[in-house]
Amino acid sequence: MSNIAGKAYAMNVVTPAKWYWVWVNKLFFWFVQLPGGAAYLKGLLTLSLIHYARWAIVSPKEFPHLDESQPKEKLKYSYMFFFSNFNGSWDQYVDSFHAAIPQGLDLFWFKNVKYPKSVPLQPFHAYITYNQIWTSHYYSAYPLATSNDIKSARHLTRELRAFSESSARADPLEFHEAYQRLLRDVQQDISIMERTPIVSLSAQAVEQRLDQADAERADQ
Amino acid sequence: MSIDLQDIQGNIVKGYAQYDYPKARYVFYHIRNEVAGRAFVKGIAPLVTTGIPWNKKAKPNAADAPPPATTNIAFTYMGLKMLGVPRKSLQTFPEEFVMGMKLRKDILGDDGPSDPRHWDRIWRDTSVHLWISINGRDPASIETRYQEISHLVAESDGGIIQLSGHHGPDGSTDLPYQSASLIYKNGIPQAREHFGYRDGIGEPYFMASSGHPNRVIGGGKPTRGDPATRKGWEPLETGEFILGHRDEAFETPIAPQPPLLAFNGTFMVYRKLHENVGSFNRYLDTVGENYPGGKELLAAKFSGRWRSSGAPVTRFPTNATAETFEFQLNEAEARLYAERENPSKEAKEAYVALRTQMAAFDYNHDLEGSRCPLGAHIRRINPRGALEHGKEAFNTPGALTNRRRILRRGLPYGEVADDSRDDGDHGIIFIAINASISRQFEFVQQQWINYGNDFKLANDKDPLTGNHGVDSNQQPTGRMILQGNSTATENPFFCAGIPRFVETRGGDYFFIPSLTALHMLSNGTVDPT
Structure with missing residues (x-):
């Protein structure tokens, strides 16, 4: 189980928001997708370490109820799902958002429960860590590519x-x-892709153990 | 904002070489027992040089008189542990500091010839607990202070051991300390390293910095103003370099507990970097022959600055402009040196005006890198506003840069006996000071020196200091594109087969306590509860 595959990191953050506020977030997301709204995403688009970022707001009744065996839940909040794949470390990513587009983040997460604002950094780190869902399986077909x-x-x-x-x-x-x-x-586009620098010693250790286990299985 | 400079160690706020202390001796110690360790630190404390501003005209023994030799002290994690710092406090130190430099080799790219297996013996076979630096105007002043400290070691009765094991010239492997010195030319100390580059130009300027206010130009954080003027820059927050003060994230930095232990202290990186002068000269000669701009322009493109003058190549793109600048700079420096006892206002102003030009730039007029390549050393280690790629897209142009700055306090070591050879013992004692070793030094080392994605350069490394590898035939694989000018008919130039010019020979991570914290450590009164 790792959030890292090749040069990419997968981040999933699920944050609750009071249902009667999320229209503001939805309005904002709708606005930035208008032809003139892209200017507001300039900062996000200039952060070149991002593969993609997606926000989705799900209201309590939109959660799937697959069949009768699934217990009914009474959900109190709407939830915002944030998914992103990016290059580099967790810190580099979160810190880049915080420093480059703090106002944008505060609009995306407007009125989410206990959202501390993107500045200062330490409470923002704590908020993301608390609400992050670890990736149970993550595969990269092009592990050398950013x-x-x-x-x-x-x-x-x-x-x-x-x-x-x-x-x-x-x-x-x-x-x-x-x-x-x-x-x-094409002078800006020519280089050679090699392995990623090791951004996390614990992720490196996990990878080495898994490689070792694979090698042992192959031997048997 | 004022800070208590009497409580802060002087090496944090002053680069001593700029204050006419051209020589240094770095000595390392091992603490055998807590009581002796604390007694030793107590003996050192009164010798420690603080950050108070010096008055050159003060009487020799006045508190603000520049001392004949400076003294500063710092501890590794194991050193703090040996001094009896309680576990509750030790556990609040950052992971990278606890691990030390050797165990961070995969983060730092210390592989191949830079692997800790090849480091000087002191870093391989012993446990360094404590670092003392002595900077001096002349060897005699350094020796006097060294003898005072050695006397304290002798008094410890074996409780403190001075560690030997530094490699030196003539193949010696067991020197008792590391010497360092500016390089002299015609008897005058030069701010230069062994590859011939002028060094020590880019220095971060923060709220508590001293010196001429023009140093904010290029030294502070970029605004959207004109980079040639003070309007284009603002001082960085003090907390980027000194714990307990507000940092660029508008909070006080994460710091060890109790707060009084960390307040006015900081972290230091000590790194002995060998320079392969022979390989470097050979590469410049060989590739410089084919490069249209010639060898010196090639050297300038590697660094981002012309070797002899330090003039930034993005601002002085041709030999002719650089030479005019160099002539003026040499004149101004010679005059200032001649008048060094009592410099005239004109001499100082002429020098400051030129010095400012060396820092007064950004890359907004050079986005494609046709003057200063995207992968040049100074553009990597301090991209200024360049990571916005000219788009004015971020909250501030330095959004991705302002928290990656480091204060550099090192000096060259050794002498190059034969500049066609790599062996010998010469290079740079690299010393970096920052509030967070992982966020600042390690990030720059890993992401900007040994990698290139932030500059859209895939796995390209810093041409000068990157850990270039070799292929299966042991041929060097370093590479760099010197971008051409796409609107003119100037083509890119491809540098291939760049060998590793700089190799790590040892080092560690240290905590530099405030004077208050030093007293707490020596008295054994650190209590985080």
């Missing part, structure tokens, strides 16, 4: 395809010039 790497790879692929089509019948001089132009266009 969100930035994927964006770069996509850009590089696009440019390279266009280049190979457009330069297929170019004469040597044209080809040379087009190639130099390509280099300049």
Whole structure:
């Protein structure tokens, strides 16, 4: 059980909010999805360590009741589910949100129960830790790739395809010039992906034990 | 905001080298028993240099007269334990400090030739409890203070052991202390390290900093104002560097208990970093031949500053602009040195104006890195506002940077006998001071020096100080792209096969107590209840 897979960390935070306040949060989420609202997400979108972040508000009657064997629950609150995958450590992520977009966070979590505000940091850390649900299974198909790497790879692929089509019948001089132009266009997108630095010694220890167990099973 | 400088150790607020103390001796001790340990600390306490401002014109024995030699003291976790600090208090120290530098090697990237197995013997075979630094104007002043301290060790009757095991020049492996010194040229001490770079330029400026107010330019945290003026910067909060004071998160930093033990204290990183001068020179010579800008520009692109002047390459992008600046700087420095006993106002102002230019910049006009590469050393260790990528997207441009700053207090050590060789014993004694070793020093070391994702550079490392590896044929794998100018016809240049230029040779994490806390430690009165 680990929140970490490859270069990514999976965070799930579930926070209660009084049902009669959540329309404010919903209004805010609706607003930022309007064409002009994206400006309010600029900070979030500039935090390049994020793979994605999603908020969902679920009211008491929206919780699924699968069949009769599931005991009925009387829920007092609406709940906000926050899911995010990101690169780097828990601290780096939470601290980046807190420092870069504190007002935005305070709107997202507006009136959530016991939300302490994003500044100062220590109460905010405590709030997220208290409400975080640990990830029981997490798989990464591309453990060497960060969100930035994927964006770069996509850009590089696009440019390279266009280049190979457009330069297929170019004469040597044209080809040379087009190639130099390509280099300049993709200079931010070329590097090599390797293993992640070890951001957590305990996660590293868990991984080593699991690898060891796998190796032993393979031997049998 | 004022802080009690008499309660704060002087090395926190002063880089002694800038106060004409060009030489240092770092001595390490092991505490055999608590009583002797406390008696030793009690003996050292009156010798400790505080942060009070010095008055050069004061009478020699006045409280504010600069001493012939300074003395500062710090403890490892095991040192605090040996002094009898109660468990309830010990448990409140941060994890990384408790573990010490050796056990943090996977976080720090101390692998291959930097692995603790290859460290100086003192860091391998012994348990360091206590660090004392003596900075002096001349070797004799240092020796006098060293003898005073050695006398206290002798009085402990075996209760305190001075640890030897520092490697030195001539292959010695058992020196009793680590010497360090600015490098001299024509008899004048230079702020320079062994690769030839001018050093000690970027210094964080915080609320309690002393010195010229212009030092906030480039030293403080960026605002949205003009980076060339004081409007472009604000002092950092004191709590980033000294415990018990407000930090950049608008709270007092997490600190050991009781509060009086932590208040006005801080954490220190001591690291002996060997410099492979031969490899560095060979790489510059070989690759510099093919690089259109030549060897010196290549060296400047690695660091982000020109080697000889320290001029930032983002502001002085060509050889010609850098040379003009260097000429002016040399003139101003020579004049200031000539007038050092009683400098004139003009000499000081001329120097401050040039010094300010070395720090007065950000990267907003150089977002693609065509002047200062995205992976250059100074752009990595202090990205200023660059992690906003020019978008004015964050609450403040330094949102991802302001809590990653460190005060550097180290000096070069050793001499380069043959600059075509890597061996010998020379490099930098890197000393960093910060309120949180994990949030500040370790983060910078791991994420910004040994990795590149925050700069969108995948696994690229700092060209100068990164822990570059080798492939299966033992060929070095370090790499760096020197970005070209996409609007002009300047192409990127690819540096491949960069070897590891800097290797770790030892070090540990220390707690620097306030003077009050030092007395509590020596009296055995730390009580967190």
